Amino acid sequence: MDRETTAGRYRRFAEFEARGSSSCYELWTLGIASDRRLLSLIDRLPVEKRQPNLVLAAARYLGVAEASFPEFRDWxxxxxxxxxQVVMTRRTQTNEVGRAAVLVPALAQLAGSLALIEVGASAGLCLYPDLFSYHYDDRDVLHPAGGASGVRLWCATSGKPPIPDRLPEVVWRAGVDSNPLDANDADEMRWLECLTWPGQPERLRRLREAVAISRSRPVDVVSGDLNETVAELVDAAPQGATVVVFHSAVLAYLSTDERRRFERTIRGLPCHWLSNEGCGVVESVAAQLPTPAQNTPGRFVVALDGVPLAYAGAHGQTLDWFRRAASP
Incomplete structure (x- = not known):
């Protein structure tokens, strides 16, 4: 990523991430990619702070309106x-609950009651997959045991993923993040809302509903480095539960060495490992994909215990299953 030009980074975001999802962000990032003055400002930021989603969310946090690119540029x-200043003090902790839709078929492969541990948990909103409602291809509907949830997730599928008849039972949940967000903090939740793209009212609605669930059933998200803390959390999980460490759109923010260290750590722990990352992020997973990672821009891959199972949309909107899960 460090070798990619800022213009290329914004153009790629426009073409492979925003296109078809947010016409406003597509328009703005294509404009930025061709605007030398704006690019020169963004290039003053540290490389890791030049992310399109971070810069655009900062502008929205400060009140920029959905407008034409010239109006946006002038603002x-x-x-x-x-x-x-906002860019330097904030992070892209999107906490996209829609990604739970691509994790549930993998969780369904595991026996017993689950103890969930999320690394890079942000506000911990993705730790409640058993409390959301799911619509797969507008026909397969899963609801929590207590009835329909306010968080309703839609996911288009191919390849016949193993959609379960019921949601897994979660008996314990915890998370770790280097900068945990508090679901009861109005300003931090407003930041999460600004990370939701313009033109996506359903994403914004389900974010607010997930925040409501979190406030009513708070979960412990500890502050710490995921490589240093994950073993402690696995050890704290209740005896007899099937422990699952999962993460989504997290490891891309680590260095290559830190990612390799995390994989070594997780493979040595008594737990399952469920990942949902960009196709080239986890090297061992990328090496097993049916299509080279560089040919799948904007897509994620779901893997269980290091075995890739499916391609996924970045926000959980699609799931293209290509392999049976390994035996639990």
Whole structure:
């Protein structure tokens, strides 16, 4: 990523992530990719802070309106110092609950009651997959044991993923994040809302519903480095539960060495490992894919215990299953 130009990064975001999902973000990032003055401002930021989603969310946090690119550009020029300050103090902790839809078929492969541990948990909103409702291809509907959830997730599938008849039973949940967010903190939740893209009212609605669930059933998300903390959390899980460590769109923010260290750590722990990352992020998973990772821009891959199972949309909107899960 460090070798990619800022213009290329924003153009790729427009073409492979925003296109078909947010016309506003597609318009803005294509414009940025061709605007030398804006690019020069963004290039003053550290490389890891030049992410399109972070810069655009900072502008929205400060009040930029959904507008034409020239209007957006003029606003950014006028408010750049404030935008840069927000960028430097915030992170892209999107906490996209829609990704639970691509994790449930993998969780369904596991026997017993589950103890879930999420690394890179943000506010911990993805730790409640058993409390959401799921619509697969507008026909397969799964509801929590207590009835339909306010969080309703839609996912288009191919390849016949193993959609379960009922949701897994979760008996314990915990998370770790280097900067945990508090679901009861209005400003931190407003930041999460700004990370939801323009033109996606359903994502915003389900985010708010997930926050409501979290507030009513708080979960412990500890502050710490995932490589240093995950073993402690696995050890704290209740005896007799099937322990699952999972993460989604997290490892890309680690260095290659840190990712390799995490894989070594997780493979040595008494738990299952469920990952949902960009296709080239986990090297051992990428090496097993039916299509080279560089030919699948904008897609994620779901893997269980290091075995890739399916391609997934970045926000959980699609699931393309290609392999049976390994035996639990």
């Amino acid at each position: 950014v020029f006028q408010h750049w110092d404030a935008v840069a």
